Amino acid sequence: MAQLRYGAAIGQALADAMEADPQVIIMGEDIAGAGGSFGITRELLDKFGPDRVIDTPISEAAIAGMAVGAAVSGLKPVVEIMFMDFTTLAMDALVNQAAKARFMFGAQVSVPMVLRTPHGGGVSAGPQHSQCLEAWFAHVPGLKVVCPSGPANAYGLLRSAIADPDPVVFVEHKGLYGQRGEVPEVLAPIALCKAATVRGGEHVTVVAYGAAVPLALQAAEQLASGGISIEVIDLQTIQPWDEAAVLASLSKTGHLVVVHEAVEQFGVGAEIAARMADVGFAHLRGPIVRLGAPFMPVPFSTELETQYRPSAPRLITAVRKALGKE
Amino acid sequence: MPFSGNSDGSSAALLRHYELLLVIRRCEERLQRLFAEGEVPGFIHLGIGQEAISVGVMSALGPADTIASTHRGHGHALAKGMPLNGFFAELMARDTGVCRGRGGSMHVADMSIGMLGANGIVGAGLSIATGSALAHKLKKDGQIAVAFFGDGALAEGLLHECGNMAALMNLPLLLVCEANGWSEFSPVSSQIAFDLAQWSAAYGIAYRKVDGNDVVAMADAAAELAGQVRSGVGPALLTCTTSRWGGHFEGDAQKYRAADEARGRDPIVVAEVHLAAAGVGQQHLTQIAARVESEIEEAIATARAAPPARFDAALADVYTSASIGEAL
Numbered sequence: 001m002a003q004l005r006y007g008a009a010i011g012q013a014l015a016d017a018m019e020a021d022p023q024v025i026i027m028g029e030d031i032a033g034a035g036g037s038f039g040i041t042r043e044l045l046d047k048f049g050p051d052r053v054i055d056t057p058i059s060e061a062a063i064a065g066m067a068v069g070a071a072v073s074g075l076k077p078v079v080e081i082m083f084m085d086f087t088t089l090a091m092d093a094l095v096n097q098a099a100k101a102r103f104m105f106g107a108q109v110s111v112p113m114v115l116r117t118p119h120g121g122g123v124s125a126g127p128q129h130s131q132c133l134e135a136w137f138a139h140v141p142g143l144k145v146v147c148p149s150g151p152a153n154a155y156g157l158l159r160s161a162i163a164d165p166d167p168v169v170f171v172e173h174k175g176l177y178g179q180r181g182e183v184p185e186v187l188a189p190i191a192l193c194k195a196a197t198v199r200g201g202e203h204v205t206v207v208a209y210g211a212a213v214p215l216a217l218q219a220a221e222q223l224a225s226g227g228i229s230i231e232v233i234d235l236q237t238i239q240p241w242d243e244a245a246v247l248a249s250l251s252k253t254g255h256l257v258v259v260h261e262a263v264e265q266f267g268v269g270a271e272i273a274a275r276m277a278d279v280g281f282a283h284l285r286g287p288i289v290r291l292g293a294p295f296m297p298v299p300f301s302t303e304l305e306t307q308y309r310p311s312a313p314r315l316i317t318a319v320r321k322a323l324g325k326e
Numbered sequence: 327m328p329f330s331g332n333s334d335g336s337s338a339a340l341l342r343h344y345e346l347l348l349v350i351r352r353c354e355e356r357l358q359r360l361f362a363e364g365e366v367p368g369f370i371h372l373g374i375g376q377e378a379i380s381v382g383v384m385s386a387l388g389p390a391d392t393i394a395s396t397h398r399g400h401g402h403a404l405a406k407g408m409p410l411n412g413f414f415a416e417l418m419a420r421d422t423g424v425c426r427g428r429g430g431s432m433h434v435a436d437m438s439i440g441m442l443g444a445n446g447i448v449g450a451g452l453s454i455a456t457g458s459a460l461a462h463k464l465k466k467d468g469q470i471a472v473a474f475f476g477d478g479a480l481a482e483g484l485l486h487e488c489g490n491m492a493a494l495m496n497l498p499l500l501l502v503c504e505a506n507g508w509s510e511f512s513p514v515s516s517q518i519a520f521d522l523a524q525w526s527a528a529y530g531i532a533y534r535k536v537d538g539n540d541v542v543a544m545a546d547a548a549a550e551l552a553g554q555v556r557s558g559v560g561p562a563l564l565t566c567t568t569s570r571w572g573g574h575f576e577g578d579a580q581k582y583r584a585a586d587e588a589r590g591r592d593p594i595v596v597a598e599v600h601l602a603a604a605g606v607g608q609q610h611l612t613q614i615a616a617r618v619e620s621e622i623e624e625a626i627a628t629a630r631a632a633p634p635a636r637f638d639a640a641l642a643d644v645y646t647s648a649s650i651g652e653a654l
Contacts, residue, residue: 062484062491069457069471096450104433106426106429
């Protein structure tokens with residue numbers, strides 16, 4: 001196994017996708033000359049030139065709308081929105097245009113675009129540079145929402161997202177960009193819409209995505225020393241999500257916890273909990289427990305933000321609650 | 327192959343324009359009745375009085391040039407070449423409609439002829455056309471993209487973003503403002519504080535204003551600007567003054583509007599004057615009118631006989647299903 005940083009894996013996926021397919025272009029604010037505000041697209045301008053690595057003005061609505069127009073005109077645009085909070089300015093293009101074009105035009109066309117954007121806190125970026133808004137997009141039929149948890153699936157999922165004919169909101173965690181992790185010697189695409197069991201276990205199924213996955217693995221170690229074995233499912237694709245994988249694990253463990261950094265209320269965890277309470281009812285031997293951020297904006301203060309974000313101790317408490325031990 | 331446009335002013339070209347004007351007018355008049363009789367559900371926005379803009383602009387485009395349309399898009403779709411059968415079947419919610427009965431009036435689209443869709447969101451077509459223009463530029467295919475928008479859309483922020491972007495990137499984009507003087511239910515004079523000529527100058531975008539009710543003037547102006555855009559010198563903007571004879575939508579009581587408000591010149595009558603000057607007799611025009619009406623009735627009859635839109639097929643088209651769960 002080789003080692004790669006999460007951010008570098010994303011950059012590598014972009015480079016490899018551009019190498020493999022001349023229709024792939026990337027666009028965004030400061031992504032070319034400056035290499036991106038997190039440095040993800042560094043070196044791509046030199047490698048592929050200004051026609052395919054395009055710096056845009058600060059115009060999120062136009063960037064996203066242009067991606068739709070370029071995608072239905074034969075290109076495969078990958079656009080970067082600097083912070084997920086700024087996708088608020090690109091909502092029409094995503095929700096009314098990209099998501100619906102295939103459906104409302106009677107399948108005459110697909111919209112092969114990817115919108116990359118970082119979410120998540122942990123860097124004191126404050127209320128407008130830290131939000132996890134993926135549930136909004138997961139609520140819109142026609143969009144796919146993908147959220148990698150480490151370098152290996154960041155690479156593999158992004159390759160699949162770019163090759164996918166449908167619009168994909170590819171959500172990166174800004175706190176993970178610098179994290180190193182193992183990747184296969186030969187990097188390869190990873191299928192969308194499939195979860196991965198990243199740790200096998202017997203007592204509780206913990207479903208997570210993005211930065212909550214390393215958190216769950218950390219909690220798993222501590223729980224194991226107390227005799228509780230959790231199975232960690234990395235959702236990878238949030239929509240359409242891998243219901244079968246979650247159900248299969250639940251049928252084995254009988255207990256379910258869903259954890260994510262986004263606010264708990266009306267979140268991804270709510271959907272998974274509701275579905276499993278329905279189709280997985282016969283397997284459930286305890287309450288389904290959700291763990292997310294409290295219902296408040298992301299605070300700036302490091303101390304407040306630490307309290308705000310889900311942590312391994314809170315996940316351990318949630319797991320014990322699911323088992324009826326709290 | 328790049329399209330060179332057609333503004334030769336010959337009677338043959340004029341007759342083609344005339345026929346298209348009639349097709350659009352008669353289709354929309356027919357839609358009024360179908361709507362009143364409950365055969366066309368939903369909202370329809372008619373462009374009666376504005377037909378010469380669609381016909382004139384499209385005469386300067388080829389089938390591979392792309393257009394992004396508006397909520398008032400019937401004329402754009404028909405002038406770009408959308409078949410009558412698919413058009414009526416769509417508005418009548420049939421499975422045989424261009425969008426299989428899922429889009430309706432506000433979303434008529436035909437990718438095979440570069441008609442990227444009418445749009446329910448005011449101004450949204452601006453960024454779609456800008457992106458399409460980027461694709462033309464990068465593919466070096468010699469095509470251009472056209473964004474249609476009304477003067478009500480001048481208040482949308484995307485106009486600024488896209489004007490700036492297109493000028494900055496030197497995109498092959500033709501912006502066509504259909505200036506009918508109305509911003510939905512309000513006069514544009516009460517909504518818009520700036521003039522498009524000055525706006526264009528500020529962005530360094532070539533600008534021309536034309537009588538949008540005169541198909542000959544429209545075709546000439548569109549050919550000139552489309553040719554300029556096609557040559558690679560960057561975007562251009564064509565303002566077409568016109569008049570919306572009806573309400574914002576069909577069924578609009580128009581209480582905001584004086585009953586005796588003057589209409590603009592009728593584009594069909596203006597075209598007939600040109601045809602008379604070119605020596606085309608009335609008998610010829612009568613034949614064209616009869617043919618147009620019978621083609622429309624045939625399309626309506628075909629749509630009536632067609633199966634309704636299908637729920638299962640609609641559900642299957644939310645995603646490009648083959649991709650779900652598959653790797654590259």
